[in-house]
Amino acid sequence: MSDRKPLFSDFNQCHSCDKSKTQGATLFRCAGCLFGLYCSKECQKKAWPEHKSRCKLNQKTRKLALDNYDSKLLSSFMDKHRVTLTAAALSALDIRNRPESAKSHGLLVLVRQRPAKHAEHAYLALDAGVVPLDDNALGGSADEIKEEALERKRTGVLGVFLIIVRDVDSNLRSIVPVEFHPPLLTAYNERKLWKEWMIKKLNQGVSV
Incomplete structure (x- = not known):
């Protein structure tokens, strides 16, 4: 998390193929954790084996954050x-x-x-x-x-x-x-x- 460039790129490029908005990609978030970002259903499916464990962790983290969120x-x-x-x-x-x-x-x-x-x-x-x-x-x-x-x-x-x-x-x-x-x-x-x-x-x- 100390490297700012990857952190910010998470917000504007596909987490599978790295295609960005500036390259014309229309991006959507994983419905489960709201963190995974993809340009197509194909990219989301391709990234799922790697994203699966992170998705569960993100959901737990988000729930804890929301429970304690002011x-x-x-x-x-x-x-x-x-x-x-x-x-x-x-x-x-x-x-x-x-x-x-x-x-x-x-x-x-x-x-x-x-x-x-x-x-x-x-x-x-x-x-x-x-x-x-x-x-x-x-x-x-x-x-x-x-x-x-x-x-x-x-x-x-x-x-x-x-x-x-x-x-x-x-x-x-x-x-x-x-x-x-x-x-x-x-x-x-x-x-x-x-x-x-x-x-x-x-x-x-x-x-x-």
Whole structure:
């Protein structure tokens, strides 16, 4: 789990043939554990001998996570780190130069719950990246979620982008729409190393 690239690739490529969304693959999850990701029934069948034991383990892990999951904790974590997440998303999506990117892509942050007394320390950030706003990223009902986000757009606001924080153990996620407007785009500093900066802030529990 220390290697961030394989962890994030689990989210956007077939676990059998490694075909990715960028290569035109339409991906679906194993109905049993919700972790195995495949581009076809053939790939799922081919991967089953290897996935079988992992599937059972994933189901047990997910059940334990759900049994101990505080639905408000992930939202509280995001609220505490809203400034950091917003700044990272603005750079990751290049909103200043390409505001239209917010209509089709969002920032996904992968986290894992850890023991903590305060919400800002409740999760360990593992990886992050820009992903298409589809059912896979948003946990279903992508069109409804995007439409709901756009309904929050007020006069004078240029657009709305989405930040998705997903717990890799429970597969649960919290989604926050963020409005952007000229003053916000003028105020923020673009960061080429936005991911490294963001993960360090989140893991240190720095909430401002």
